[in-house]
Amino acid sequence: MNEILKVNAEDLDCVIQPGVTREALNEYLRDTGLFFPIDPGANASLGGMAATRASGTNAVRYGTMRENVINMSVVMPDGRIIKTAARTRKSSAGYDLTKLMVGSEGTLGIITELTLRLYGIPEQISAGVCQFDSVEGACNTTIFAMQTGLPMARIELLDGLQIEMINKYSGLEYEAKPTLFLEFHGSPDGVQEQIESFNAIAEDFGGGNIQWVETMEARNKLWKARHDAYYAMLAWRQGSQGIATDACVPISRLAECIAEAQKDVAEFGLVAPIVGHVGDGNFHITPLVMMDDPDEVIRAEKFIERLNMRAIAMEGTCTGEHGIGQGKRRFLKIEHGAGADIMASIKLAIDPDNIMNPGKVVSFYE
Numbered sequence: 044m045n046e047i048l049k050v051n052a053e054d055l056d057c058v059i060q061p062g063v064t065r066e067a068l069n070e071y072l073r074d075t076g077l078f079f080p081i082d083p084g085a086n087a088s089l090g091g092m093a094a095t096r097a098s099g100t101n102a103v104r105y106g107t108m109r110e111n112v113i114n115m116s117v118v119m120p121d122g123r124i125i126k127t128a129a130r131t132r133k134s135s136a137g138y139d140l141t142k143l144m145v146g147s148e149g150t151l152g153i154i155t156e157l158t159l160r161l162y163g164i165p166e167q168i169s170a171g172v173c174q175f176d177s178v179e180g181a182c183n184t185t186i187f188a189m190q191t192g193l194p195m196a197r198i199e200l201l202d203g204l205q206i207e208m209i210n211k212y213s214g215l216e217y218e219a220k221p222t223l224f225l226e227f228h229g230s231p232d233g234v235q236e237q238i239e240s241f242n243a244i245a246e247d248f249g250g251g252n253i254q255w256v257e258t259m260e261a262r263n264k265l266w267k268a269r270h271d272a273y274y275a276m277l278a279w280r281q282g283s284q285g286i287a288t289d290a291c292v293p294i295s296r297l298a299e300c301i302a303e304a305q306k307d308v309a310e311f312g313l314v315a316p317i318v319g320h321v322g323d324g325n326f327h328i329t330p331l332v333m334m335d336d337p338d339e340v341i342r343a344e345k346f347i348e349r350l351n352m353r354a355i356a357m358e359g360t361c362t363g364e365h366g367i368g369q370g371k372r373r374f375l376k377i378e379h380g381a382g383a384d385i386m387a388s389i390k391l392a393i394d395p396d397n398i399m400n401p402g403k404v405v406s407f408y409e
């Protein structure tokens with residue numbers, strides 16, 4: 044199911060089948076001057092992205108799949124086919140079935156059609172790289188930029204280790220220091236103003252001169268290197284498996300949460316680079332684990348448990364974008380308490396025979 048069914052350019056939306064990938068959609072839209080912004084790095088299917096409530100590098104400006112799915116057709120477990128909403132930008136007609144289905148990880152029904160929001164391709168796109176002596180400086184710059192309302196399109200943190208890895212894998216030559224990859228969208232004057240404001244903030248927190256990435260080719264190389272971060276990690280510690288983590292906290296707690304996690308990495312003796320969509324308070328630390336070393340596996344598991352528990356204790360979440368799946372069901376209960384029981388009740392009401400992705404998200408049946 045990979046057809047693009049309709050582009051309503053005047054309404055800034057499109058109707059697609061769930062197997063269309065985000066790259067295929069943007070390739071199709073190229074001549075219209077429109078684009079679909081959600082970019083999880085991987086060339087995922089838009090059905091899968093809606094099912095996992097995916098986000099990624101430019102969610103800080105455009106939101107996640109939650110904000111960008113307008114309507115869906117869904118085949119329900121009993122065979123009924125529903126539309127979750129009208130094609131309008133807003134509606135107050137009843138419960139929000141679209142938001143119920145986005146992020147349901149295939150446990151409530153099968154998405155067979157999606158109506159997605161589209162955006163005009165910005166007149167000016169500028170990308171840059173800003174390096175810091177400490178992760179704290181990079182985080183505080185991010186926090187301050189967000190608090191002052193700078194409309195960042197992308198603001199991605201990579202720690203020194205991750206920079207070493209992508210330098211080697213993608214042929215870049217940045218200093219092995221905590222680094223922000225940045226992107227600004229808008230009119231030429233607007234982008235210039237954003238850049239000046241950002242520069243002033245970064246300087247206050249020890250940010251070095253921003254290195255601007257001027258051409259589209261260089262910009263694509265930068266973001267490709269960011270998107271290849273996972274593969275750069277695996278190439279760095281050959282034979283290891285990357286255990287992806289995904290914590291998200293209110294942005295004011297970001298610097299503290301990352302600093303504590305770094306102390307844990309040292310305490311547990313792990314190799315674990317950091318990348319983060321820090322404008323959203325979301326980051327990933329990926330322990331690179333030799334799975335044939337049982338002691339290292341246990342240390343990684345303990346580290347991940349502590350990371351999840353700390354994020355929840357900071358009024359954050361155990362997953363900003365990867366979802367619950369099977370591995371995080373325990374943390375869903377800790378994070379939501381009785382709310383997790385309500386989720387199980389919804390699952391039972393909609394799918395009493397438990398035929399939709401049994402065993403994922405809710406643990407009602409165990």
Ligand SMILES: Cc1cc2nc3c(=O)[nH]c(=O)nc-3n(C[C@H](O)[C@H](O)[C@H](O)COP(=O)(O)OP(=O)(O)OC[C@H]3O[C@@H](n4cnc5c(N)ncnc54)[C@H](O)[C@@H]3O)c2cc1C
Nearest residue numbers: 061083085087088090091092094097098099149153154364
């Ligand atoms: C290298 C890498 C980097 C990534 N970085 C990010 C990131 O930065 N941000 C982020 O958000 N994610 C990230 N991801 C995860 C990515 O967003 C997900 O893999 C994606 O959202 C799922 O899409 P998929 O096509 O792979 O779906 P699948 O893996 O096929 O499915 C994912 C889930 O959705 C369900 N599903 C799929 N299609 C439907 C449907 N039509 N109806 C109902 N349920 C369905 C499946 O049953 C499954 O539970 C990354 C992944 C990789 C490999």
